[in-house]
Amino acid sequence: MKLSATYAFQDPGETLFAALVDPAILQKCIDGCEKMEKTGEDSYNAHLKIGVAGIKGSYVGKVRVDEKKPPESFTLHVEGKGGPGWVKGKAKIQILPKGEGSELLCESEGQVGGLIAQVGSRLVEAVGKKMQDEFFRKLGQQLRNTSVPGK
Amino acid sequence: MYLTEELAAKGKVARGYVGRAMKRVEDPRLIKGIASYVDDLKIPGMLYAQFVRSPHAHAEIKSILTDGAKVLPGLVGIFTGADLNDKLGTIPCASPISGGRSPQHTVLAGKRVYFVGHPVAVVVAETRAIARDAVDLVDVDYEPLPAVMDPEKALQEDSALTHPELGTNVAFIWKLPAGDVDAAFKEADKVFKLRTVQPRVTPMAIEPRGCVASWHAGESSLTLWTSTQVPHLVRTLLPDLIRIPENKLRIVTPEVGGGFGSKLNLYAEEVVISHLAMRLERPVKWIEGRRENAATTIHGRDQVAESEIAIRNDGTVLAIRSKIIADVGSYCQLLTPAIPTLTGLMLCGCYKLKAVLAEVTGVHTNKMSTDAYRGAGRPEATYMIERIMDLVAGELGMDQVQVRLKNMPQPTEFPFNTATGLTYDSGNYQAALAKAQDLAEWPKLLQERETARKEGRLFGIGLSTYVEICALGPSKIMAAGGWEWGCVRIEISGKVTVITGATPHGQGQETSFAQIAADWLGIPMEDIVVLRGDTATAHFGRDTYGSRATALGGTAIVMSIEKIIEKAKKLAAALLNSKPEEIEFENGKFFVKGKLEETIEWGRLASEAYIAKNLPPGLEPGLEASSFFEPSNCTFPFGTHIVAVDVERDTGHVNILKYVAVDDCGKQVNPLLVEGQVQGGITQSLGTALMERTVYDESGQLLTGEFMDYAIPRAPDIPEYILGSTETPSPSNPLGVKGVGEAGTIGATPAIANAVIDALSPLGIRHLDLPFTPERVWRAMKEKEARS
Amino acid sequence: MIPAMFDYVRPATLEEALGHLAKYGEDAKVLAGGHSLIPAMKLRLSQPKVVVDIGRIGDLRFIEERDGKIAIGAMTTHYDIESSDLLKRSCPLLPEVADKIGDIQVRNKGTIGGSCVHADPAGDWPAAMLALDAEFEITGPRGSRPVAAKDFFVDMLTSAVEPGEILKLIRLPLTAKTVGYAKFTQKASGFAIAGVAAVVDKARKSVTIGVTGVAAKAYRAAGVESALSGSELSTANIGTASQKAADGVDPLSDIHASAEFRAHLACVQTRRALELAVSRLP
Structure with missing residues (x-):
C-alpha cells in the first residue's frame, strides 16, 4: 500500500520540522498512540491502538525518525505487532516553503500482516489514508492552525 | 460380459439394486444433524489445543516468550519447535521425484517460518477459550525476510530463496519425453504458442480439519479421531513419527464434512496432537478454524505453462511441447510432486497426439503447499489441451467439434495407448460428444449465437471433451499400494456386515456398496450395514482419493462375497446331503441342482456356520471373507461438457445460459450418486472458472483468508445442469465401473473457459486465463477496444 | 473464533x-x-x-406511518422491511434494497439500525438512506436529536451515533414507485462493490442518487443529480449523466475491484438504477 499526499500549513518549515521530530507532539499526532518511551536517539517504544471506530487492535511497537535533513525532510518509521497481526509503515516527509507557510509532501508505504491482512484487506488502504490525514490534522491542531489536505 | 450383466442374464440378480437410482442411506442422519463429526466428540478430561501461527510469510524467529501466557489459570502447557521437533519425525512426502530437493518438514517451525500460518507453537489448556486467550499472549519476535511469491521470478538467478539452505527454489524437475517430438514438429504445417495460467485455489471444505487423540496408558496405545480421507495412510505413516508401533495405533474417521483432496494428507497438527496426548496422558482436541483452514490446509492447482503446439492444416494435432511451472509452496506435502506430473501424463487428453514433451518444474515459494485438490493435475491438463483444441480450430478456421472429432481415437482402437505411455482402458468419445450435442440442441445453439452476435451481444459456446485417469492403482504405479480391501461377514442372525477399507466420507458408498452386496448375496439391502473409517474394524485400506473407492473397494467386496458363496455351498451340501459341486446359488437361496423345492437361505446357513454342530469335516466355522483387489490398470472416464454463456459488455459479468454434461464413468451402481457427484464437481469447477482464486499479496500475506474474500459458488450462481451419460464399461475391474468423483471438476472448467472466450472472440480476444471475474473480463474487453 | x-x-x-x-x-x-x-x-x-x-427492547422494532412519514424502529430486521406491505406501497425502495442484503438468515437477524450505525462502506442501507434523505433519531443521555442522512454517515465504519447514544428510529418520506436499487455484488461476501439507489420524482423532475460500496463512505452522486435536474429522463440523458457517478470520489480498491473498476461500476449501476426507476413510471 502506497500513499502520496500533500498538506498545507500556515507555519514556516522550521516550526513544522521541529514539531514533527518532537516526541511529545508525535505521540499526540499518531492516532491511537497511547504511550511512547524513548529508547535512543529519535527512537521510541510505543503502545498503539489502531483501527476504525469499534474495530481496533492494540499493538506494541516502535517509532523511529531518521534521515533527518532539517528543515526540509525526514523519514518516520512506525511498526507494531499485536493480536490482530502486525503493521509497518514508513513515511518520507518533505517540507517546502509555500507563501507565508509551508507545504508538506508525505509519501508513505504501509504493510500489514496476519489477521488484519486476511480479513481487513478491503479497508486497510482506506484506514491508512484516514490515519495519515488524521496525523496531519492533529499536527495542525498542535500548531494551532489547520492543515488543508491537498491532492 | 461384466458380472452384473452376466448375473442378470442368468436371472440371478434377485432385486437388481445395482443400476438403480437410490437415495443415500447416510443422508437422514446427516440432514437431521445427528451424525457425529470429530468436534462432536467429548472425552472426560479432554484438553484443547490451539496453534500459534506465523503472521509472516518468511521470517527468522528471534525469540518465543511464553511467560505471559503461562500465568493463565487453566493453561496446561505451551510447546515450541524446540520442545517437539527433535522428539517427532518429519512430515513425509510420499511421491518424491528423484533429484528433487526439499527441506526437512518439522512439525513446528524451527528457526524460520516459511508461510503465513506456519505453526510456531502449540498451547494446551483445560478449555478452548483459555487456549485461545493463551495464543494472544505468546510473544514471538520475528525478523522478516524477503518472501518468494512469484514462482516464475523465483527461478531467476537473483531471486531470494524460500529455503536458503537448499541453494535453489527448484523443488524438482520432472521430464516426460514421449514419442519423437522433434520429428512431429518438423512434420507440422503450423506451430503456435500458448501460455496458460491455472490460479491457486483453496479447497474450503465446509468442515475444517480437526482431531482428537486419546492415550490409553494401560495398553500403551493411542486412538486418533481425525477428519481425514485416509485413515489407513495415516496409520501407515504416523507410527514412525510419534514413535509408536503400528499395532498400538487406531485411527477413526467419523463423518467428514468435505475433503476434496485437502484431507488426503498427513498434517503436522495430527502428529502434534497425537504426541501431546501421549506426553500429557490426557485426551487432546484440536479443531481448525476457518482462517486456519484457508491458510494451512493444502491449496490446489497453481501452474503456469508455456506450450508450443504442432499442427497440420487438416486440423491434426501432432505434438505438444510444454514447460510447466508448478508453485508447490513451502513444503512438499504427501503427494505434492505427483500432482503436476499427472498434468504431464494426461496432456494428450482424448486425442491421438504423436508426441509430447512435458517438463514440470516444481518451485518452492513462501506459501502453503499445493497438493491434490479434486481433479488433481487432470483439470490442469484438460484446461490446456481443451484450450489448445479451440485455438487450433481458430487458427485453421475449423469448427470446434470437427477439430476434436478429427483427433479422437475410434471406439475400435481401445485399449488405446497414448503418446505419454498410458493405456486408456475403454472409450467411445464420439458417442458422448454426439449425445451432449443432442441434449444441448446444438444447431439451435449455433443459431442463437449467430442471432446474438448480429445484435451485438457477446454470446459464446464452449465445449470440452475430456478424459481423465482414476481408480488409482495399480500398486506398481503407487507409492504404497494401489489395491483395496473389503470384508463381508454374514452374522449369526443372517444380517450382513460389509467392511470397506476405501473409507468413503460423503461419496455415498454406504449405499452403493450395500446395493452391490445385496445383489450378490440376494438379500434385501436393509439387512446390510456398511462400516468404514475405523482401522480397528477396517483392518486394511488405501482409502478414498482419485475416484477409486467404487472401482476398487466395490470389487474387493464382490470378491469376498464370491469366497463366502463358495464356502456356503460346502455347508449347504452337507445340510442337503449333497456335494458342493451339485449346489446352486440363486436369489439368496442354495439348493441342489434341479431341486428347487428344498432351499437353504443365508439365515439358516449363518446359524449353522457359527453354532457349528453340523459342519462337514474340515470346514471352519463362520461365514466371513476378506479380499484385496489389485487392479490391472487405472480407469479412464470421459465425457463432453457444453456450455453457453453471455457476457455483459458493461460489467464483464458472465451468465451461464446453458450447461450440458454427458459423462461416461463406465457402469453406474447408483445413477443418483453419479448425478450428485457430477453436479458437485461441475459446481466446484464453475467456482474455479468464474470466481475462485487464492490471493497472496507481494509480501506473502494471504488476502483470501475466509469466506468474506474467497468466493465459492452459492445456489443462485448455479445454473440448471442438463445431465446425461453413456456407459462404456471398464475392463479393469469386474464391476465395469470407472469412477466419477472428479469428472465434473475436470470437464467443466475448460468448457466454461472456451465458452467465455468464444463469447469474447468477436472483440478479437483469443485467450484469457481463469478465473473470469468481472474485472478481468472487463479489462480484456477494454484493452481490445483501446487498441482498435 | x-x-x-x-x-x-x-x-x-x-x-x-x-x-x-x-x-x-x-x-x-x-x-x-x-x-x-x-x-x-x-x-x-x-x-x-x-x-x-438491545434485542429485547420491544419498542425499537416497528414499521409505521406517522405524520405523513414512514418511521422504522432501529431493531427492525431486514426481513421485516423486505416483507412489509406498507413499505411496498409507500416506500418501495426499502423492500427492494432489503431483498438484496446477504442471505435469508442474515436478513432474519440483521437490523436496519445496526447496519446503519456500523456504517460499513459496502453496506446496502446507506445508499437508500441517502437517496431518500432519511432522518435518524438518536437518543442519548441528553435526550433525542435528529440527524440527516448526509450527516449520519461520517466516515468508514463511523456514524453520527456517539458512545453513550443509541439509534432509536429512522424517518423516511413516502415515495412513488419510481425508485430502483442496482447492486453489483462482491461474490464472496455478498456486500456491494457498487450499490446505487435512485429515487425519481417525476413531478419535480428531480432525482436523488445514493451510492455505496464505491468509496470509504456512501455518498450522494451530486454530479448525476444536477445533470438530470429539470431535464427529461431519456435513456440518452440518463446515460450521459450516469458517467458522473464517481466524480470527485476517491474509490476503494481491493482484490475484488480496483478503484478504476469501482468507479466504472458506480456509473453503470447508476444508469441501471435510474433506468429501473424510470421503467416504473406510470
Whole structure:
C-alpha cells in the first residue's frame, strides 16, 4: 500500500520540522498512540491502538525518525505487532516553503500482516489514508492552525 | 460380459439394486444433524489445543516468550519447535521425484517460518477459550525476510530463496519425453504458442480439519479421531513419527464434512496432537478454524505453462511441447510432486497426439503447499489441451467439434495407448460428444449465437471433451499400494456386515456398496450395514482419493462375497446331503441342482456356520471373507461438457445460459450418486472458472483468508445442469465401473473457459486465463477496444 | 473464533440501556442483530468489556406511518422491511434494497439500525438512506436529536451515533414507485462493490442518487443529480449523466475491484438504477 499526499500549513518549515521530530507532539499526532518511551536517539517504544471506530487492535511497537535533513525532510518509521497481526509503515516527509507557510509532501508505504491482512484487506488502504490525514490534522491542531489536505 | 450383466442374464440378480437410482442411506442422519463429526466428540478430561501461527510469510524467529501466557489459570502447557521437533519425525512426502530437493518438514517451525500460518507453537489448556486467550499472549519476535511469491521470478538467478539452505527454489524437475517430438514438429504445417495460467485455489471444505487423540496408558496405545480421507495412510505413516508401533495405533474417521483432496494428507497438527496426548496422558482436541483452514490446509492447482503446439492444416494435432511451472509452496506435502506430473501424463487428453514433451518444474515459494485438490493435475491438463483444441480450430478456421472429432481415437482402437505411455482402458468419445450435442440442441445453439452476435451481444459456446485417469492403482504405479480391501461377514442372525477399507466420507458408498452386496448375496439391502473409517474394524485400506473407492473397494467386496458363496455351498451340501459341486446359488437361496423345492437361505446357513454342530469335516466355522483387489490398470472416464454463456459488455459479468454434461464413468451402481457427484464437481469447477482464486499479496500475506474474500459458488450462481451419460464399461475391474468423483471438476472448467472466450472472440480476444471475474473480463474487453 | 472475555447485559427498556452505556462508556458496545459486531468480536478485532443487547427492547422494532412519514424502529430486521406491505406501497425502495442484503438468515437477524450505525462502506442501507434523505433519531443521555442522512454517515465504519447514544428510529418520506436499487455484488461476501439507489420524482423532475460500496463512505452522486435536474429522463440523458457517478470520489480498491473498476461500476449501476426507476413510471 502506497500513499502520496500533500498538506498545507500556515507555519514556516522550521516550526513544522521541529514539531514533527518532537516526541511529545508525535505521540499526540499518531492516532491511537497511547504511550511512547524513548529508547535512543529519535527512537521510541510505543503502545498503539489502531483501527476504525469499534474495530481496533492494540499493538506494541516502535517509532523511529531518521534521515533527518532539517528543515526540509525526514523519514518516520512506525511498526507494531499485536493480536490482530502486525503493521509497518514508513513515511518520507518533505517540507517546502509555500507563501507565508509551508507545504508538506508525505509519501508513505504501509504493510500489514496476519489477521488484519486476511480479513481487513478491503479497508486497510482506506484506514491508512484516514490515519495519515488524521496525523496531519492533529499536527495542525498542535500548531494551532489547520492543515488543508491537498491532492 | 461384466458380472452384473452376466448375473442378470442368468436371472440371478434377485432385486437388481445395482443400476438403480437410490437415495443415500447416510443422508437422514446427516440432514437431521445427528451424525457425529470429530468436534462432536467429548472425552472426560479432554484438553484443547490451539496453534500459534506465523503472521509472516518468511521470517527468522528471534525469540518465543511464553511467560505471559503461562500465568493463565487453566493453561496446561505451551510447546515450541524446540520442545517437539527433535522428539517427532518429519512430515513425509510420499511421491518424491528423484533429484528433487526439499527441506526437512518439522512439525513446528524451527528457526524460520516459511508461510503465513506456519505453526510456531502449540498451547494446551483445560478449555478452548483459555487456549485461545493463551495464543494472544505468546510473544514471538520475528525478523522478516524477503518472501518468494512469484514462482516464475523465483527461478531467476537473483531471486531470494524460500529455503536458503537448499541453494535453489527448484523443488524438482520432472521430464516426460514421449514419442519423437522433434520429428512431429518438423512434420507440422503450423506451430503456435500458448501460455496458460491455472490460479491457486483453496479447497474450503465446509468442515475444517480437526482431531482428537486419546492415550490409553494401560495398553500403551493411542486412538486418533481425525477428519481425514485416509485413515489407513495415516496409520501407515504416523507410527514412525510419534514413535509408536503400528499395532498400538487406531485411527477413526467419523463423518467428514468435505475433503476434496485437502484431507488426503498427513498434517503436522495430527502428529502434534497425537504426541501431546501421549506426553500429557490426557485426551487432546484440536479443531481448525476457518482462517486456519484457508491458510494451512493444502491449496490446489497453481501452474503456469508455456506450450508450443504442432499442427497440420487438416486440423491434426501432432505434438505438444510444454514447460510447466508448478508453485508447490513451502513444503512438499504427501503427494505434492505427483500432482503436476499427472498434468504431464494426461496432456494428450482424448486425442491421438504423436508426441509430447512435458517438463514440470516444481518451485518452492513462501506459501502453503499445493497438493491434490479434486481433479488433481487432470483439470490442469484438460484446461490446456481443451484450450489448445479451440485455438487450433481458430487458427485453421475449423469448427470446434470437427477439430476434436478429427483427433479422437475410434471406439475400435481401445485399449488405446497414448503418446505419454498410458493405456486408456475403454472409450467411445464420439458417442458422448454426439449425445451432449443432442441434449444441448446444438444447431439451435449455433443459431442463437449467430442471432446474438448480429445484435451485438457477446454470446459464446464452449465445449470440452475430456478424459481423465482414476481408480488409482495399480500398486506398481503407487507409492504404497494401489489395491483395496473389503470384508463381508454374514452374522449369526443372517444380517450382513460389509467392511470397506476405501473409507468413503460423503461419496455415498454406504449405499452403493450395500446395493452391490445385496445383489450378490440376494438379500434385501436393509439387512446390510456398511462400516468404514475405523482401522480397528477396517483392518486394511488405501482409502478414498482419485475416484477409486467404487472401482476398487466395490470389487474387493464382490470378491469376498464370491469366497463366502463358495464356502456356503460346502455347508449347504452337507445340510442337503449333497456335494458342493451339485449346489446352486440363486436369489439368496442354495439348493441342489434341479431341486428347487428344498432351499437353504443365508439365515439358516449363518446359524449353522457359527453354532457349528453340523459342519462337514474340515470346514471352519463362520461365514466371513476378506479380499484385496489389485487392479490391472487405472480407469479412464470421459465425457463432453457444453456450455453457453453471455457476457455483459458493461460489467464483464458472465451468465451461464446453458450447461450440458454427458459423462461416461463406465457402469453406474447408483445413477443418483453419479448425478450428485457430477453436479458437485461441475459446481466446484464453475467456482474455479468464474470466481475462485487464492490471493497472496507481494509480501506473502494471504488476502483470501475466509469466506468474506474467497468466493465459492452459492445456489443462485448455479445454473440448471442438463445431465446425461453413456456407459462404456471398464475392463479393469469386474464391476465395469470407472469412477466419477472428479469428472465434473475436470470437464467443466475448460468448457466454461472456451465458452467465455468464444463469447469474447468477436472483440478479437483469443485467450484469457481463469478465473473470469468481472474485472478481468472487463479489462480484456477494454484493452481490445483501446487498441482498435 | 472465540471472543475475548466480556460481560453481557440485556436491558428491558431504552432508558436502562442508556444507563448501561453511561456507566461503561467506551468499554460498552451495543448489540443489535449482531451480524457485524459478533464476527468482529470473534476475530477479536472488537473487544468490548460489556455487550449491551438491545434485542429485547420491544419498542425499537416497528414499521409505521406517522405524520405523513414512514418511521422504522432501529431493531427492525431486514426481513421485516423486505416483507412489509406498507413499505411496498409507500416506500418501495426499502423492500427492494432489503431483498438484496446477504442471505435469508442474515436478513432474519440483521437490523436496519445496526447496519446503519456500523456504517460499513459496502453496506446496502446507506445508499437508500441517502437517496431518500432519511432522518435518524438518536437518543442519548441528553435526550433525542435528529440527524440527516448526509450527516449520519461520517466516515468508514463511523456514524453520527456517539458512545453513550443509541439509534432509536429512522424517518423516511413516502415515495412513488419510481425508485430502483442496482447492486453489483462482491461474490464472496455478498456486500456491494457498487450499490446505487435512485429515487425519481417525476413531478419535480428531480432525482436523488445514493451510492455505496464505491468509496470509504456512501455518498450522494451530486454530479448525476444536477445533470438530470429539470431535464427529461431519456435513456440518452440518463446515460450521459450516469458517467458522473464517481466524480470527485476517491474509490476503494481491493482484490475484488480496483478503484478504476469501482468507479466504472458506480456509473453503470447508476444508469441501471435510474433506468429501473424510470421503467416504473406510470
